[in-house]
Amino acid sequence: MGIRSDIKTIKMMDPAARHWLEIILTYNGMHAVWTYRFSHILWKIKLKTIARIVSNIARFFTGVDIHPAAQIGKNFVIDHGSGVVIGETVIIGEHVLIYHQVTLGGTGNDSSTKRHPTICDCVMIAAGAKILGNIRVGVKARVGANAVVLTDVPPGATAVGMPARIIDNGLVNETNCSLSIKENDI
Numbered sequence: 001m002g003i004r005s006d007i008k009t010i011k012m013m014d015p016a017a018r019h020w021l022e023i024i025l026t027y028n029g030m031h032a033v034w035t036y037r038f039s040h041i042l043w044k045i046k047l048k049t050i051a052r053i054v055s056n057i058a059r060f061f062t063g064v065d066i067h068p069a070a071q072i073g074k075n076f077v078i079d080h081g082s083g084v085v086i087g088e089t090v091i092i093g094e095h096v097l098i099y100h101q102v103t104l105g106g107t108g109n110d111s112s113t114k115r116h117p118t119i120c121d122c123v124m125i126a127a128g129a130k131i132l133g134n135i136r137v138g139v140k141a142r143v144g145a146n147a148v149v150l151t152d153v154p155p156g157a158t159a160v161g162m163p164a165r166i167i168d169n170g171l172v173n174e175t176n177c178s179l180s181i182k183e184n185d186i
Contacts, residue, residue, distance in 0.1 A: 003024075003034070005074060005075060006030055006033065006034075006075070006077075007020045007023050007024070009075040009077055009095070010023050010027060010030060010077055011023070013077050013079070013097050014077070014079055027081075028061075028062040028063065028064065028081045028082070029062070029064060029077065029078030029079055029080065029081030029084070030077070030078070031058070031061070031062050032058055032059075032062040032064035032066060032078060032081055032084070033066070033072070033076055033077075033078060035054060035055070035057075035058035035062070035066075036055070036058065036066040036068065036070070036072065037072075038054060039051040039052075039054040039055045039058070039066075039068035040068050040069075040070070040072075042054060042068065043068040043069050048068075051068035052068060054068070055067065055068050062081055062082075063081060063082035063083060063084075064078060064081040064082070064083075064084045064086075065084065065085045065086065066084075066086040067086060067087055067088040067090070069088045069089070070086050070087065070088060070089070070090040070091075070092070070116075071090070071091045071092065072086075072090075072092045073092055073093045073094035073095075073096070073121070074094050074095075075094055075095045075096075076092055076094075076095075076096050077096070077097045077098070078098055078099075079097065079098070079099050079100070080099055080100040080127070081100060082100050082101070083100050083101040083102075084098065084100065084101070084102050084103075085102075085103045085104065085105060086104045086116075087104055087105050087106050087115070087116040088106075088115075088116065089106070089114045089115050089116040089134075090104045090116040090117060090118070090119070091116075091117075091118040091119070092104075092118075092119045093119060093120045093121035093122075093123070093139075094121045094122075095121055095122045096119055096121070096122070096123050096124075096125075097123075097124045097125070098124075098125040098129075099125065099126055099127040099128075099145075100127050100128075101127055101128040102125050102126075102127070102128070102129050102130075102131075103129075103130045103131070103132070104116055104117050104119065104131050105130065105131070105132050106132070106133065106134075107132050107133040107134075113134070114134045115133070115134055116133075116134065117131045117132070117133065117134070117135050117136065117137060117149075118134075118135070118136045118137070119131075119137045120136065120137060120138050120139040120141070120155070121139050121140075122139060122140045123137050123138075123139070123140070123141050123142070123143070124142045124143070125137075125142075125143040126142070126143060126144050126145040126146075126147070127145045127146070128145050128146040129143045129144065129145065129146065129147045129148075129149065130147070130148045130149065131143065131149040132148070132149070132150055133150060135149065135150070135151060135152050135153075136152045136153070137149070137152075137153040137159075138152070138153055138154050138155030138156065138157065139155040139156070140155060140156050141153045141154065141155060141156060141157050141158065141159070142157075142158040142159070143158070143159045143160075143164070144158060144159065144160035144161070144164075146162065147159050147160050147161055147162065147164040148161075148162045148163050148164055149163075149164040150163055150164070151164070151166075153166060154166065154168060156168070156169050157169055
């Protein structure tokens, strides 16, 4: 999990990405992820206020709000990052792609429980989607643009609409979300 891996992943997931220098200088979603990683380290070593300050500075400059307590796997890409919100108890697997205006949010104020979604490996979440509550989006699932997801999305399925309805693609047989996948399986 590093800058080279992030650049390689962006070049693979974004056909508009032309050069590594362009990615480093102009991809605000990637800037937000890199800043999140720093603030997450601060959060883990109990410098929570400083972590929140760093997170807020990143939000000001990138338009992406990632809580420093969120857990995000490697090769996570935010394409056209403006308006993305990722809540405190969110867990995101590896090789996940999300677009602008996506909210991974909670549905309550109880700080003693997990209130935000779990996004498994190799998931794509389209622009404007809202995934709310302690739900799970399965491996290789897709969430359509502007979908409002309030229930679990099975592995390999697609969620579309408001509220989201599930279209089972039958592509993946896994019933759990391991949050670990081998590079060869992508």
